[in-house]
Amino acid sequence: MSIYLGFYGKLPGKEELSTLKQSEATQILDKDGHLIGKYYIYDRQPITYQDLPQHLIDALIATEDVRFYEHDGVDNTSLLRVFFKTILLRDKSSGGGSTITLQLAKNLFGRKKYSIFSTVINKLKESFIAKRMEDIYSKKEILTLYFNTVPFPDNTYGIESAAQKFFNKSTHKLTLSEATTLIGTLKANHSYNPRLFPERSQLRRDVVLKQMVKYGYISTARADQTMNKPIELDYQYFNHDLGLAPYFREEVKKELVKILEHYKKPDGSDYDVYNDGLIVHTTLDHKMQSLAEEAMKEHMQTLQKEYESSYGSTAPWKNNKALLNNAVTNLDSYKKLKEQGLTENQIKDSLSIKKNIELFEWDGNETKKISSLDSLQHYLKFLNAGMIAIEPTTGAVMAYLGGIDYRYFKYDHVSQSRRQVGSTFKPFVYTTAIENGMKPCSYFSTTEITYTNLDNWTPKNSDDEEDPYLNYTLEKALSNSVNTIAVKVLNKVGIPKVAEQVKKLGIIDSLSQEPAMALGTDGIRIKDLAGAYASYVNEGKAVKPYYILRIEDKNGNRIATFEPEVKETPAYSPYTRQVVLEMLKSTVEKGTATRLRTTYKLKNDIAGKTGTTQDNKDGWFVGITPNLVTVAWVGNDNYGIGFKTTTLGQGANTALPIFAKLYQKMNQDPIFDPITKSTFDQPSEEVKNDLDCKPEKRDNLLKRIFGKKKKNKKFGKE
Template identity: 80%
Template sequence: MIKQIIRKWWVKWPLLGLLIFFCWGLGFYASIYLGFWGKLPTKEELSALKQAEATQLLDDSGHLIGKYYIYDRQPITYNDLPQHLIDALIATEDVRFYEHDGVDNTSLLRVFFKTILLQDKSSGGGSTITLQLAKNLFGRKKYPILSTVINKLKESFVAERIEDIYSKKDILVLYLNTVPFSDNTYGIESAAQKFFNTSTSQLTLSEAATLIGTLKANHSYNPRLFPERSQLRRDVVLKQMAKYEYISDHKANQTMNQSIQLDYQYFNHDQGLAPYFREEVKKELNQILKKYSKPDGSPYDIYKDGLIIHTTLDHKMQSLAEEAMKEQMKALQKEYERSFGTNTPWKNNLELIDKAIKELDIYKKYISEGLTEDQIKDSLNKKKDTEVFGWNKNISKKMSSIDSLQHYLKFLNMGMIAIEPSSGAVKAYLGGIDYRYFKYDHVSQSTRQVGSTFKPFVYTTAIENGIKPCSYFSTKEITYTDLNNWTPKNSSKEEDPHLNYTLEKALSSSVNTIAVKVLNKVGIPKVVDQVKKLGITATLSEKPAMALGTDGIKIKELAGAYASYVNLGKSVAPYYISKIEDKKGNIIASFTPQISDQAAFSDYTRQVLLEMMKSTINTGTAARLRTTYKLTNDIAGKTGTTQDNKDGWFIGITPKLVTVTWVGNDNYNIGFKTTALGQGANTALPIFAKLYQKMNQDTTFDPITKSTFEKTPENVLADLNCKPEKRDGFLKRLFSKKKKKKRFGKNK
């Protein structure tokens, strides 16, 4: 009877079709298992899972200040996972996690048949935590047919192998260390640090539920971009936890009444704390790691090997320095633009603009492609949607390349470094006003004229070579006939030509004419030699104008040289990295301070110069630190302003910190309109002042802010105990009305 029924065509052919389909399905299944659609990882390979890990950058107290990564991943252990985080994950993503062997067969079959028979690409579902882990680890590929089915089956094979090798705890750790969260963040620790500025172990229930909620769609539920939507998703997670009795209904409702409070941290390359510092450390790190290799002989990769870089930076001081910089530079920029009125060089100086255009990379590219000037001008004038930097807020509008160039030409920039003078350890580092828009680092890359900050080196040489601190020099201008009738001038046009200043008064008042006369008396070669002893490697012009700081020196080198005045005469080399560890905490390399072997000058000279630079703060060009900013700290220092007000400088020396600050326009053809506005005391000094005001309010910095200079020796005080100035006698005034002329180097 059965045979007769089977022979009937309407039974025979469907059965044959079913058999063929079954055999095809079995063969298809086998083809995936055997690797026809791509090799499956073996158990041995799964046992040795390696994932790229972000390199962490820590400050001097172990605080995370940045990362280097391709995928922002920072692994943790099971003990770091709070129970409510695990419960939130299981309640939301896989309620039968502890019961299955990696695959929820019922859900998987549902997906399989819906996808094949109904072509329902949105059927979804069926995914366990282990299946998601398999997808996170190995990704998915596109195939000509049945991509979803092939990938799902491959993941099921991998998931079962993972379950055979790892415990459920290990799987949870692997999953949470690799799962992608919002903003290109991989792993729960990186997400906790980025969105809530905390570690995974310290996540609250609300924070944990928020992050787990983003796993369904990490862009759509990004709490930074879509806070309301993210909060609704968080509440779904909390309801799931209550449904499966991980928390009470009361606890769920209580937490749902709380709004999400982000403490977002930018760890990407352009934003966040100390971006210029992080970039400089990365450059140095790449050079250092060329000398070392991993145990297997392969080179270290800062983007994948999860290194731990211990730096010298103080994250709190850095944060305060950035605040101080923004406050000053925003206000100064406004004054700067107002001072030019309608006659702004970045709009009206066609020669300057044309020169700047020809320095653009895009202009050089067009030239190399053979475009004519008219074609280039036409291309550069095409407008497009552009976002540019602004102090109040960034500006988005249609702008041409030339519009953008003119916009950026107007901005003042800055650089600042603060170091520990006894070691050279860098505590704060600002390479510019905003790394996103101004990549050029003024601390490590820029070489600008240093102005009057060079004068202490001249006076140091003078004292070291026997010139007495109470020696008097005339403020009167002199024309040097052998230097094309060069006449150094003082910043004050009302300077009395019959006044004579001591070295202390001349330095604290930053008198140009006397600086040149002192250089003339002591000799250029001796000054050059003294500067080299201070660790400055810049090539000096070896001309009389160098007394006025016409040579360019890097901020880093100035800081290291000035440290000598509070470091027993020994200069230091600023350094950033104290130790490099691998991801297991094994030390790869450690670094010690680079301090000069010998003092660059006698302790007597050091104490004399320190007293002179204290006078600069107390009664000289930097007196506004006392009068305007009311700072009572022990401070010595020097202001500096270059010709045509192109550069403003301030160097602040305290017993435990040396700070160098520069302000100016990146385009050297644009200076300040007036000296009153452009002098270092008005441009660079306020950044230092505001930083110290903020540090004075934080007891954390008491060891720095309350430190005092050592007691000045009696013989030094005695040698400085003279009237700071005296006028020429009547006869000398009578016979010296005309401007004096002489040859440089002739002291008669």
């Protein structure tokens, strides 16, 4: 009576029980509706009774509550057994006597401690709640509530989340073996976790199958057939740090939080990303993303070995004391200790304490007993990467790699990092020149010039070769990424015009307004670079990469829909677009990106641009196909460390292979035919004629004798 009257806590009434609400995970779906991740406190994803296969229901009842359809929430026979045997006689083997409805009450309202009477009080409280629930809900509704709230292994709540996590499928597709495996975990969701303890889980699954035979739900033959097969998991990591596209999911979450600030629920309250069971449809292609991650890992694993080998015993992360000391002062742990007033020696002693730390390695992580200083030195050696692939007509992001491993490298190189873009900036200079009347067959000397009004700055070409009498057309200069000519073209067209052209392409970051901008010394985000390059296959219109298509509430009601942000007016003329695109095709056919053809044997229609920054700090590649624009970057997060040689560190060797390997994989799958088999439109006759000239020419004898080239000039004055 004391429990009924609420002396041990108020019992929920019928009104509260009629409006049960549980926190639900927000689901992140790719463009085709595949689940790629969740945001949650408790991983819960509700379903309806119609989604529950009969063998799943039968397995639950046979194992947990054989008289489910006969009792009114409390099985009195079982409860008496519990009272006399379990409580009075302390016989733990006699069972718990709990019904499905009682378990549901426990799942929904939890348990509290009441000294030595905890078991009795909690059981009786659950009995009152269970009876009230049986008065309100049908047996089908109780089963649905139960399956939506019951805890499974790995912090997973509800059968749908468990099915997706352990078998990568929806509940209604669970086989008998899969269903009984999950039901088997209910007895002890850690001890019978099939991921951690496969053998123990399989034995428990077989117990469930025998229970189903015992109570006539399946035949002995079917049970034996199932028991003869091992459990086959298809485990999905919806953990924030693991699984497919973790950097993309983090970026989507940031966008989602901002968007939801402008929307309210029907009752006027705010939406909660972690509890309201929202459904977020994104632009991502889960299959392309998977292939992109494979391509990146395959390449970076090999490149990292070559990178470390090239330095050998002279590696800066081992020998450069100034670099190491600077890196230490940037550590969060160092800053916290400094704020506490510790001296440099005290901080060093604290950071030198050894402890077990799991370290990232491409060949497999390993745990070592090392200090924070040792860990810092370990991570300084790693190259990182970023890549984005977008649909050029809309900006829809199809694949997104923010780094090499989100668990250890949280910094997102697609949306956060602004690295020098090197020669990938040059097409914007040439675009401006063509748009302002410069002819594609204009010739420029390859010779180096010292600009006396710029502290005697002398741009050099990467091959260190100079022929004072050799001249290239714009096409050859761009396709071979000639630095000296890029600066001369910038000088002729003018910095303000180039800056304005770049702004029209959606790159709104303030540029240096210095001559070196022609060589890509400004930092630009990967996603902004992709949006600008999209213009070359989108009628001259730049796009803004976007991630979210629409947001729905848990019932599928639309909250918000998003359209592509495409520049209304072209940034340049159709003539300019065609000319520059032909130049970028030439880069692949006979310029700095020819290894796409020679090494990787790609036959797709591809235009592109490589890029390498000073001292080989950044390697870039932009790959353009008619229906996909891809930008890849590789470098060390510590800007004090570059590649030892240009041969190893050039964009054609560091970033291009990620694109190449991705396309090799996509070429093997017909699902990507609309991308991989797409072809460029033919340029107009005018463009063909204007590009029809010798790619290079040498000065004639008279010009060599009487027209000696000046090697000293002032920038801005021809």
